[in-house]
Amino acid sequence: MGLLTRCDQTTYKQGELLYVKFCSNCHAEDGKGLKALIPPLAGADYLKQHQDELACIIKYGISSKIKVNGVEFEQPMPGVPQLSDFEITNIINYINQAWGNDYGYVKIAYVRKSLKVCDK
Numbered sequence: 001m002g003l004l005t006r007c008d009q010t011t012y013k014q015g016e017l018l019y020v021k022f023c024s025n026c027h028a029e030d031g032k033g034l035k036a037l038i039p040p041l042a043g044a045d046y047l048k049q050h051q052d053e054l055a056c057i058i059k060y061g062i063s064s065k066i067k068v069n070g071v072e073f074e075q076p077m078p079g080v081p082q083l084s085d086f087e088i089t090n091i092i093n094y095i096n097q098a099w100g101n102d103y104g105y106v107k108i109a110y111v112r113k114s115l116k117v118c119d120k
């Protein structure tokens with residue numbers, strides 16, 4: 001096992017723990033969400049297509065009407081503003097590769113750039 005592999009696994013592990021703590025009560029541990037109320041993250045086209053918005057969604061939430069896999073959602077999602085940039089990066093990298101998702105890997109610099117839109 002190479003160093004990079006082990007490092008990646010630690011990243012996913014922290015991301016998974018944070019996901020379970022801050023996200024899974026709504027989006028479910030299997031990422032399937034809850035019917036018409038909570039959109040799925042597993043296999044979600046929205047997640048795949050809005051990578052540059054994820055950091056702001058996780059930190060500050062989202063309340064606009066959105067469409068995920070053809071279904072409209074408009075329940076507000078609260079953010080988790082106390083998360084560090086590093087933790088947000090790990091959560092994104094976890095949800096991008098969990099449940100069969102294959103949505104790529106983001107670096108902390110990308111997350112910091114994305115946050116410029118919403119950080120005050």
Ligand code: HEC
Pocket residue numbers: 019022023024025026027037038039040041044045046047048054057058062063064065066068073074075076077078080091095
């Ligand atoms: C209180 C319930 C709740 C919690 C906790 C929550 N979400 Fe959400 N999430 C929602 C709802 C509801 C929406 C839809 C918001 C809208 O319609 O504007 C959403 C939308 C999203 C979206 C965009 C749509 C999609 O399915 O791709 C992503 C990505 C997301 N959430 C990720 C997360 C992550 C990561 C966490 C944990 C840091 C989290 N959410 C915590 C309820 C929640």
